[in-house]
Amino acid sequence: MEFFKELLTIFCTTTLLFGGGFCYFTFLFGSAEQKGKRAVQLSGGSLPKEKVQEGYDRYSSFFEHCPNGNEMDSSDKVPALVDTFYDLVTDIYEWGWGQSFHFSPRIPGKSNRHAMRIHEELAVNLLNVEPGARVLDVGCGVGGPMRAIAAHSGANVVGITINKYQVERARAHNKKAGLDSMCEVVCGNFLKMPFDDNSFEGAYSIEATCHAPKLEEVYGEIYRVLKPGSFYVSYEWVTTELYNSDDPEHVEIVRGIERGDALPGLRSYKDIAKIATKVGFEVIKESDLAKPPAEPWWTRLKMGRIAYWRNHVVVMILSWLGIAPKGIVDVHYMLLVTADYLAKGGDTGIFTPMHMILCRKPE
Ligand SMILES: C=C(CC[C@@H](C)[C@H]1CC[C@H]2C3=CC[C@H]4[C@H](C)[C@@H](O)CC[C@]4(C)[C@H]3CC[C@]12C)C(C)C
Numbered sequence: 144m145e146f147f148k149e150l151l152t153i154f155c156t157t158t159l160l161f162g163g164g165f166c167y168f169t170f171l172f173g174s175a176e177q178k179g180k181r182a183v184q185l186s187g188g189s190l191p192k193e194k195v196q197e198g199y200d201r202y203s204s205f206f207e208h209c210p211n212g213n214e215m216d217s218s219d220k221v222p223a224l225v226d227t228f229y230d231l232v233t234d235i236y237e238w239g240w241g242q243s244f245h246f247s248p249r250i251p252g253k254s255n256r257h258a259m260r261i262h263e264e265l266a267v268n269l270l271n272v273e274p275g276a277r278v279l280d281v282g283c284g285v286g287g288p289m290r291a292i293a294a295h296s297g298a299n300v301v302g303i304t305i306n307k308y309q310v311e312r313a314r315a316h317n318k319k320a321g322l323d324s325m326c327e328v329v330c331g332n333f334l335k336m337p338f339d340d341n342s343f344e345g346a347y348s349i350e351a352t353c354h355a356p357k358l359e360e361v362y363g364e365i366y367r368v369l370k371p372g373s374f375y376v377s378y379e380w381v382t383t384e385l386y387n388s389d390d391p392e393h394v395e396i397v398r399g400i401e402r403g404d405a406l407p408g409l410r411s412y413k414d415i416a417k418i419a420t421k422v423g424f425e426v427i428k429e430s431d432l433a434k435p436p437a438e439p440w441w442t443r444l445k446m447g448r449i450a451y452w453r454n455h456v457v458v459m460i461l462s463w464l465g466i467a468p469k470g471i472v473d474v475h476y477m478l479l480v481t482a483d484y485l486a487k488g489g490d491t492g493i494f495t496p497m498h499m500i501l502c503r504k505p506e
Pocket residue numbers: 175235236238239240243244245246350351353380404405447450451452454455475478479481482485
């Protein structure tokens with residue numbers, strides 16, 4: 144009898160501990176890093192719950208069929224693939240990273256959130272726009288940068304993203320932040336933008352144009368919609384001068400980044416200014432914002448590793464319970480893997496997500 148009583152006590156204590164811990168992670172702790180999305184709200188974006196696994200399989204098979212990445216260059220399937228990718232990852236990004244889907248140099252003594260905001264404000268400071276100016280955000284995500292930039296500069300920001308679910312999220316966040324009168328979000332393809340010629344006084348893109356199969360197409364469109372004399376600034380994902388295409392380790396890191404981040408082939412830093420000039424821009428400034436004295440942008444990823452594995456356990460349990468969609472576990476695992484490749488890209492110095500280029504459309 145005593146033995147059964149003890150067994151029951153052990154069973155109840157273990158259940159309470161695991162159950163309590165799990166509820167803490169998912170309900171109380173909520174978002175993995177910043178308050179916002181909660182684990183129990185993870186979805187497949189615009190994809191119905193039962194289509195998430197199919198969406199992931201379609202996404203990953205695309206990379207299996209073109210293992211050397213460059214075959215995607217000629218593909219007109221890229222925007223649709225990128226759209227599916229953001230259906231799959233948007234909630235996980237918001238849950239585990241926040242509303243700004245980019246990196247920033249670490250700033251000792253400042254929070255990640257603050258460092259990200261400084262990086263965003265730098266972009267609009269470079270544009271030199273007056274309050275009330277109409278500024279374009281090319282590939283706006285759920286609008287973290289857009290809101291920071293509108294609040295900091297007083298500009299009216301119009302964001303474009305190919306992903307419908309992100310449009311819904313961005314509009315809801317804009318409203319909640321009381322910035323919906325200054326921030327507008329449009330669903331569309333930045334390779335063919337639904338805007339008039341010469342209709343913006345400034346434009347920026349933060350870690351978004353890397354998704355374009357041909358950079359000249361998106362740069363050409365930005366050039367078209369900008370008023371003469373206006374500036375465009377971009378933070379580009381590129382390989383640096385340290386990248387050696389004959390080094391198998393370098394090639395593996397780059398392929399890993401491309402697969403986990405829906406990229407149709409990473410470009411070299413050398414191509415960016417050439418392409419900007421080709422479409423008609425004057426290049427005013429170009430620099431890698433990750434270079435010292437900037438502190439490493441990838442420290443945040445490395446420090447987050449334990450939390451990301453904990454998140455993986457939460458995602459597995461939620462999916463097993465039928466709360467999170469089937470397929471989300473594979474998506475989360477893909478992100479775990481890409482986080483390591485990105486950190487390796489930073490450690491080796493062969494990759495930067497913040498190659499900054501400032502251009503001007505001539506008068
Ligand atoms: C510009 C792009 C996205 C850049 C980053 C915002 C994202 C790149 C990799 C993402 C993440 C990796 C690991 C995830 C982790 C496993 C999960 O538990 C919580 C979210 C992550 C940290 C996630 C967050 C966003 C990234 C850092 C690309 C796509 C061009």
